[in-house]
Amino acid sequence: MKKILIMNGPNLNLLGVREPGIYGGDSLSSINEEIRKKAEEKGMETDFFQSNHEGELIDRLHAAMGKYDGIIFNAGAYTHYSYAIRDAIAAIKVPVIEVHISNVHTREEFRHKSVISPVCVGVVAGLGKKSYICALEYFA
Numbered sequence: 001m002k003k004i005l006i007m008n009g010p011n012l013n014l015l016g017v018r019e020p021g022i023y024g025g026d027s028l029s030s031i032n033e034e035i036r037k038k039a040e041e042k043g044m045e046t047d048f049f050q051s052n053h054e055g056e057l058i059d060r061l062h063a064a065m066g067k068y069d070g071i072i073f074n075a076g077a078y079t080h081y082s083y084a085i086r087d088a089i090a091a092i093k094v095p096v097i098e099v100h101i102s103n104v105h106t107r108e109e110f111r112h113k114s115v116i117s118p119v120c121v122g123v124v125a126g127l128g129k130k131s132y133i134c135a136l137e138y139f140a
């Protein structure tokens, strides 16, 4: 059975609580539950991790080595400037898909740049919670 890790970075624990116009009205736990169910339908196992701390995200990436077939990662604002997270993704031999709920390209200039895209197998952005589901379907 394929094992997929779904990771979320800083502030994504606030989903559903504030800014529903940009990020939708669903909480992170309800999105995770949808992902879990969809994965189960497709015969895949899922684990979930959210942190507001760069080092914890890096530690989780390292710990994923040899344990997962794929990682779906919304690195939040770290996407745009964390070379440490980029290096961690490049170092592990697990394929990572970068996801974003919002269409980062229609937003502020600083969100147009991703330092992690070059070390990810793909990017899904702007489809709301369906961004995670599309990434899951790729791994299925």
Ligand code: CA2
Pocket: 010, 011, 012, 014, 015, 016, 017, 018, 019, 023, 074, 075, 076, 077, 078, 079, 099, 100, 101, 102, 103, 104, 111
């Ligand atoms: O669109 C995305 O998924 C982002 O990764 C979300 C990040 C943002 O920095 C990226 O540029 C794009 C921010 C997540 C903040 O989430 C909040 C949720 C509710 C209320 C406030 C923030």
